[in-house]
Amino acid sequence: MTWSRLPLFIWANYATSLIMVLGTPVIAITLVLLVLERVFHLGIFDPKLGGDPLLFQHLFWFYSHPAVYIMILPSMGIMSELIACFSRKRIFGFQFVALSSVAIAVSRFPGLGAPYVCRGNVRLRRPDLLVPHVLHRGTFGD
Amino acid sequence: MDFYTPYSTAFASPKVVETGLAVFINGFSSIFTGLNFIVTIHRSARPE
Numbered sequence: 326m327t328w329s330r331l332p333l334f335i336w337a338n339y340a341t342s343l344i345m346v347l348g349t350p351v352i353a354i355t356l357v358l359l360v361l362e363r364v365f366h367l368g369i370f371d372p373k374l375g376g377d378p379l380l381f382q383h384l385f386w387f388y389s390h391p392a393v394y395i396m397i398l399p400s401m402g403i404m405s406e407l408i409a410c411f412s413r414k415r416i417f418g419f420q421f422v423a424l425s426s427v428a429i430a431v432s433r434f435p436g437l438g439a440p441y442v443c444r445g446n447v448r449l450r451r452p453d454l455l456v457p458h459v460l461h462r463g464t465f466g467d
Numbered sequence: 468m469d470f471y472t473p474y475s476t477a478f479a480s481p482k483v484v485e486t487g488l489a490v491f492i493n494g495f496s497s498i499f500t501g502l503n504f505i506v507t508i509h510r511s512a513r514p515e
Contacts, residue, residue, distance in 0.1 A: 342500070350494070
């Protein structure tokens with residue numbers, strides 16, 4: 326078994342695992358900070374204690390924004406296998422599908438500014454947030 | 468129940484800590500699952 330012979334479902338799960346390993350530690354650390362703040366009254370997120378409420382959103386969305394791909398990528402892999410199986414054809418563009426699964430996973434992280442695009446007109450003032458987001462959306466159409 | 472900051476500090480129900488720790492443990496479960504998949508796929512794709 327080589328990389329080019331791995332089934333597409335395995336490729337999709339590989340991309341999913343990359344997101345899980347890159348993103349999940351951040352949400353775990355965020356929740357530890359939240360617990361520390363509530364138990365020991367450290368000023369991390371609560372502005373009344375001197376914390377920054379936006380910091381929570383930054384950390385939260387670092388995980389939650391790519392997290393949608395944890396849900397959709399395995400489904401895409403399953404569909405690639407099912408359609409190829411029931412139509413009794415080899416999958417079209419195997420290499421393209423496999424590599425784009427990984428590209429979806431990796432390219433999601435530079436586009437992390439996207440959640441802030443919804444809040445006010447940040448998009449117009451922050452090309453560093455907007456450009457990776459638009460590149461991702463334009464390439465993968467979501 | 469909300470982890471977003473104003474709701475998890477000033478207006479929160481007292482169960483934020485318990486739920487946070489639960490999700491923290493769940494997070495570790497996800498990390499180890501991801502590591503397991505990555506290592507397994509690498510070892511399957513290129514066996515020794």
